[in-house]
Amino acid sequence: MLHVHRSESANTLVTALAGLLRDPAPGADPFAPDVLAVGARGTERWIAQRLSHHLGAGDPAAGGGDDGICARVDTSSPAHLLDGVLAAALERTRPGTGDAVERWAPSSLTWDVLEVLDEIAPADGGPAPDGRPEFALLRHHLRHHPGDDGPGGPGGPGTPPVRRTAAAARVAGLFARYGAARPQLLADWAAGRDDAPGAPLPADLRWQPEVFRAVRERVGLPAPAELLDDACAAVRADPALSDLGPRLAVFLVTRLATSRLRVLSALAEHREVHLLLQHPSPALWDATAAALRADPGPRRAAWAAHAPGRHPLLRSMARDVRELQVRLAHAAPGHTDVHHPAPEPAPTLLGTLQAALARDAEPAPGPDPGDRSVQVHACHGRARQVEVLREVVLGLLDADPTLQPRDVLVACPDVETFAPLVSAAFATDSHPGGGLRVQVADRSALRTNPLLGLAVRLLGLAQSRAGATEVLDLAAAAPVRRRFDLDDEDLEQLREWTVAAGVHWGLSARHRGAWQLGSLDQGTWRAGLDRLLVGVAVGGAVEDDLVGRTGDDGLLGAVVPLADVESSRIDLAGRFAELLDRLDAAVTRLQGRHGVAAWCDALLDAVLDLADTAPEDAWQVAQLRRELGVVAHDAARAGTARVGLTDVAATISERFAAHPQRANFRTGALTVCTPAPVRAVPHRVVCLLGMDDGAFPRAGGPDADDVLARDPHVGDRDPRGEDRQVLLDLVRSARDALVVTYSGRDVRTGAVLPPAVPVGEVLDALEAAHPGVRARIEVHHPLQPTDRRNFTPGALGTDGPFSHDGTAFSGADAGHREPAPVPPFLPAALPPAPAADLDLDTLVQFLQHPARGFLRQRLDVASATREEEPDDALPVQLDALQKWAVGDRALAARLRGVAAPEVVRLEGARGGLPPGPLGAAVLREVGPVVDAIAGVAAEFDTAPPRSVDVELDLDVPGVGQLRLTGNVRGVRPVRGGGRATGEVAVTTVYSRVKGKQTLRAWVELLALSAAHPGTEFRTVLVGRGDRGSTGLLTLGPVRSDAARDLLVDLLELRAVGLRFPLPLPVDTAAAWAQEAWRGRAPDACLRAARQAWTSDFSFDKEDRQEENVTVWGAERPVEHLVRWEPPTTLPPGVPTTFEGLVRRVWEPLLGVQRMDER
Template identity: 40%
Template sequence: MALLTHVASHPDALVSLLCDQLAVPPDDLFLTEIVAVPTRGIERWITQRIASDLAARGVGDGIAANIEFLSPRRLVRRVLLEVPALAASVDAWEGPVLTGHLVDAIDAHLDEPWMRILARFLESPYGTGDLIGPDRLSAARKISRLFATYARRRPAMIRAWAAGENVGSDGTALADDDVWQPNLWRIIHERIGIPSLAELLPGALDPIRTGAIDPDMPGRIAVYGLTATDPLDLEVLQALSEQRDVHLYVLHPSPGLWNLTAESLAAQPHPSRPPDRDHATDVATHPLLKSWARDSSELQLVLAGHGITGSHVGAQDAAAGTVLARLQDDIRRNVEPHFASSLIEAVENGDDRSIQIHVCHGARRQAEVLRDAILHTLAADPTLEPRDVVIMTPDLATFAPLLEAAFPSDQVASSDGIPDLRLRIADRSPSATNPLVRFAATVLDIADSRLEAGAVRELVTRPVVQERFGFDADMAGEIISVIDDTRIAWGVDQTDRQRWNAGTNDERTWRRGLDRGLTGVFYPDSATRIVGDTVPLDGVEGQDAAPVGLLAQIMDRIEAVRALLGGQMAMSKWSAVIATSVRLLAAPAWGDEWQWDQLERLLEETFTTGEPDAVAEAVPEPDISLPEARLAIASWVEDRPSPLHFRTGNVTVCTLAPMRSVPYRVVALLGLDDDRFPRSSRADGDDLLIGHEIVGDHDRDAQDRQLLLDAVMAAGDQLIVTYSGRDELTNAEYPPAVPIAELEDTLRDTIGASALEKVVTVHPLQSFSADNFTSAALGIPGPWGFDPMQLEGALAMEGRAPDAGSAPAEWPVYDESEPIPLGALVGFLQHPARRFIRTRLGFSIPALGEVPDDTLPVDIDALAKWSITNRILTGLTEGYELDAVAARERATDALPPGDLGSGVLEVASETAAVLWAAAVVRGYDPRRHRGLTGSVTVGGSVVEGSVTADPTEGLLALVTPSRLRGKQRLKAFAELLFLSLLDPETSWKALLLGKRERGDGLLAVTIGPVGDSPAARRREANLALTDLADLYNEGMQAPLPMPCETCYAWQRALGKGRAGAFNAARSKWETDRFNPEAADDAYRLLFPELMSTDKLVDAGLADYSARLWGPILPLMGETQI
């Protein structure tokens, strides 16, 4: 029996060696073969290869069965558990058991002087370590991982700690700030009462070596794809090999480097002692082996340090007829890259696309470019299938949704004609694939929060919540409207506010808001009604009560969840409590009940405390808080690969590790940006191994480089690399990641700088760029893009006028025979560009939405003040008393809490009262107003509509707390003309009451009447309305540069001369502090060339101002109130 090492540079050769072993029948046919593999993706591939390889040899029928696949760590653990003393140590010194002891010890000794470093972190509200807040559990888990790492990688240090010495990994005395670790370890050692593995090994493995204990394992064991190992693992495997054959299958990229390293080690005076880390790559010649192969090189040194050697099988001979093959051959032979002139012609002609590097603008474009690159590859080779392609990325969370959007599939109908290219994303986190798992974290966040209104707004949009309570997305929008209308900010009630040191004020709490909503169900709308101290919410009676009822039900469940999750409880109880909380608020869609099983399994794994019977003493079960429970489930966002998702026949998408070294004909490396790869790793200041690393220690940067090297060596036909080389917004150039720059340097040495330009393709920002559809523009003989819709966009861009923002010279003819709605005419006069876009182009430019503010305001903005004043004014016009309306306004929580809102309410009440008094004095009586409907013919147009006015007094009135600008005057004038034609017997006039355009004063504006007699009114109104209708028709035929406020300012100031009119217009068009009309999106879209006042004047501003405002100003009078 022996420990046998097999080394190969290509996975096919290595798995062939494994099949040589499995092809020989074992002594006991009923024993299950054991093969240890590093990842689930490699497990899937090996299963398929074993089945096909053995069938080709005539062994079996093409089915790989009776093989148990374990990870190397699980294999070692299984062996340790066979020895009673080691089994007790494993159970006591790993995982939840050790964590439980640590939490208990931390609580008991936190006040001792030697614990000051840990105490400073745990007691700080802004912890400076990896964690934030009171997080004993997370700190204990971190310390548990450190102790386990020390035991595996530095057993001598642990043995010294057990002897009472405070030394570090290098054997020297620890600094005072680090002494807490050995002190805490000795306390745990005393509590557990069982020696650690570092103390027991290697002697405790003697029963395995001698055969006194015979593990229930076959006579031969295979460990495939070994890339790194702990000294402890090697000790166990060596002990196991005394009584059975243990085969180590090592994948090493370079036979040349392996052999050279072996010769170097043999020449050392102490070959069993691992050399310095720098020796790992010093003997390498190829630059990529020097930079990328540290992990595989150090593995050879670690094996040699344990007396384990092996011969390198080498790679199968292959003609280096492509750039990729030449690169791989140079790496295998460990030679400097040499200039290969024979490859240049094929690269420059586009015949050799074996290595492609694509430089893109951001992650989205990378996904689109990679899609097209793979489609080109499939189109060029009929023998290539999607199953022959793998996409690897260091940032799956970012790229997975982008890939799903970019790659059409047969599950989502593609109306744009992109060829079907199915993806299977292999290793996504549970929270990414299971809505209930994701929702569990949301539940804990809400339970530990102030219960802001925004959290509940987001909650009701979740499909799992809608499924539980039986409503749809439309109803969710109505529920959100109820939250907004009741002005809920945060906090359940007064008591909840006190928890957050926010006093006893209950304004804008959930209890007060729900009371408003539920009370509103039973009362009709009223401007003054207050029930107790509650103002019923308007508009929720009858069938409109459903959103209020659902919101009340949801909030009742949330309060129950907060009660369940509040306070500390035993760690093992959190699993059931969280599951119950999720069930109260969420349910999966029909047919997705499996989501419950996965959630409950994750909860058990996260909050289990181990098996107390397996250790000498009962395991202390820590009480943990809600913040600690939140941190405990943070690992649910980590990727967890499943073997069922690899090599399914689709294009496989995964991170770099699961499919490392698995051969694919096409290997695509996505997202190798400078800020993503290699992955950054912050040095852990608590890790005593940092700064004292030895050969074989984990190095995240070296691991990523080794993964990249494995991927390059596994590519059969093509290697495709994408990275972000340009900023999406500024087009600033980004450097490639250092490993990609090293790859480019190596290729430059192989094929020269000119040919390298054919390998590296810089893509345009937009997928509808003309370059995507121009033959040979992006490194291939034909066009690059496959998307017909983007082609249409490119053609449209090519056919557009040179000035991309200008309107066409002629618009389609507008049908002037259609009646003109009065509302449309008014809208046009107030904003001709916006009306043109809506009427002729068929869309509207949306206004920017506001992010709801869930804080308690100490002041409110101008719009909120206007709303309060307007509601009070509306109450006065409906006949209610000022005090009653103001009291209701106070009770609706529209004002800042307490005395902070008194001043606002006083000013709003005074403004509304003055406006109302001025309106009454001027004959305004809303009880006499009627809706007057009809149509009039002016010129060749018919204007039809309805106006609310007082026919008794002939008064058209607007009473508003708004500032009276040009748009209100235009509306009043157009309606006045309409009424004067509809009923010329009445001497119609318009009255506008509101704030001055500037300053704090109030203003009364009168317009009309348009004539002294019915005939004069009919004649003048017809002329004026005809001109406005003509303007409308002209403005519908082509957009008019006739901004309302700018034209008003020009015409009013024209009496001061043209210079005065220009300055007045400029103040409205360009320099207005709050809302310059030139900044309006509609004008920017239609008139991008008129953003300066000079250009606007040249476009006819004076003529438009005269036509629009010339007839109004003589009829208008203004009086200060």
């Protein structure tokens, strides 16, 4: 007999269940377990905990009630239990058909369908064996699916259209849906009756019966739906066909498929079958029972006119339980029905809503205006929702000392997206919420097992171009890091090597062949690795010193060694090479078309080659083997279908993502999970997180290929209707408070956004019953947690401050105080720096950038370097800086005597040029400039260059005696009329001759002249000039005594500049000095300085340089420098104005400067 037990409360149902289980069923083995099928995953532990309060518990009056135990109860899911009964009945009544249930499961049937689809539309593009017109639409879809693995795709030429397996899985899912909801449909198709009862099958669906029969023939077993009537009749006739005991219970279901309901009804013929339902409204149950007498028929549309229920939420959200009642009446007309009344809800806003649902009537008079049992919070985006939820939960815990975190449930439709936000928000040590235990339950195994994630990532990488960032991300995965012993510093070094080696995408030229670029090795991982390993082989040599060296080792002639590979990093280079080699081997294995088992073996080998786990994480390997084994097993039962990478990747990825881990519910922590598993479990506080429009209920309309969707019947699955039922159950399961958060404003634009439609319906129902209540319970939160409203009592719906965030309060308080004036970078001058000997380069660097010199040389503060990130795209067009780098390298090679063709080969091997003709165009642009500069520099090539040492003892005012030492390179004798007339230090640059290079040449000239008074020196700068010319800047000569005095002046300025920053940015000062030297008015000098200082839209200038921003402020106008005043009294003779400083540095230089254009 089927006994239906219903109640509005799951707690009440557990009490009723405990009464059933307290004593063994009549005639049953007292030691045999009772079977309990639980309709919602995640409720098993709660049921066991609640049953332990009843089974074996002592008398509560005597101090018992919590000392019981839940034993002798086996739990299962209704689907697993009833499918097992059906399989056993089939095997016993028709031997050999017991496997039909498993063989016709979608996971296994997909591969049979794939074989049939390959026959209808061969994967190789060849003609079909026959031209049956009913397959024309399906054949067109299979051969014209968007996207393909053809030429340029990862599968190479001739591979079939993308996602053929997805189409097969979809068809298999349709057949499973038909068999569960309308088994007679498949029975009719098997018998050749294609038209649906009462209506012909639409023309665009006529391919389905034919495919079904072809699949049926291939499987070799009838579909379970065909045998359902015989199996149920056998179970009714012979209860021994099932091994189940004389009593079983099905707990907390809202829908049962037709096939399973019929099996359940058959079991009830000779057994006690108890169906325990949480139903929101006894009045609705009675109204539905009355409507059954009208018998509107099986179609859902016919029932719409007779749908009972007066409360709007029952009419819009209770369809699943209403239709289950209808189907129970038809499947088991003699069942008993027992209502177990639930306790009356509290007289709160939430309680009046629950009571109104139970009575299917208008709610009672309005609750206390201060009632907060229903709260709706509109926020700016997901992260803000989590922050608001944290404050709400803390507020509820503070307000009620009896409330514990385990009493709070957070149900989130998109738990994968919100899980990291929740973990971050509740793990902040500075916030009181950081002390709460939070458990994110029922996440997919893909998120909890790194090896599964690595497997999916490998499948994706095998289909991709293996870009630089993608491979580096793979190397950063925890299992890969462990296998190759990579720490954070190692990963940073790999990133730097990748950038320096010019790696962009492609494991090798062979790998690039799939994209028709097999002849181009430039920028591949293989080319980059060769550069790295040759760099290891040649030690610390600079790459340019090895250009053109072939000798016995021809590799150096084809590979540009990576420079400066430290000896301490050789082991890391070896590990990186091994990683890339194993990755290349894995990607090679994961190509072509193979059987699914072979794919799973190849993927397992690839993961284990690249990953390692700690001993305590051995379960991760076991789970990976198990999951891949299931995929291979399902496919093996179907045959030997050979599939491509795209299809098997989609199949494995979907299985890993959809298969949940063991649910961590009822652990004593605040639980965050998806709504369905705990929909009926009572909690004192139920929070609905992320109830955004579009996120809930699930998106998607009827499937155009679904026969059932063309004419829905009562009980047919509807995901959106199921989600509405879930929301109704959650509203009913909340005892003290219901909290809803949603994105009420766009986080970028601030545009108003509505909540999820069902949430809006709940608000509308409350507003209709209690006018004005929505404005009171719906709170619109500010964008930032530092907004003062978060801490203003009553501003956000609470009597006291809403937020508990002390850090945010400090921010809010600071934001409303009068801002303090920005203090100067240096309130007062520092004491003089201790006297010390000085290197010539140190003096040059200070003069080239006085702000940087002050920070580095006095404060020992280095500015952050801008790290270049890997680029996944081959360069097709170089920007100005990249072209400069090419020209600079080419010029340096030419000056060392490397021939032009060798320079071209060098740049191609380095990977800094665009490929092919695009790179040739860059060299055509750069080459003439390089030739012109090198030609002018060659005029001074009268003798081999030499280095001249400088060592000077100088007496600097305010500093004392110091020794200036250094070395000047590129010095050659100047010959005229066959005899020496002095010496010249030649510097050749690809850049334009500007202030930075000029100052170095000037200081070197002064040092040479002062240190070697018997020789006349000049310095020469050769670089790019204006309008395509070559610039030739000559400085000197300077008398030795004058040079010493000028060096002392510069050293004195440096000494002052180490006490406080000097306003002498090199380009700005040079621009002012040039105009002043020409006799221009101060306004003209200011304009020139402003142009050199101020950035424009296309180029950052000195006002945005990090050190200048630090010292002078962000984007200060040049007038800020011009009006500079020293913070202390300066020594006599030291200029006290910007203009005076400029003249001190630049006037002597300009007096001996000559600029020629060639």
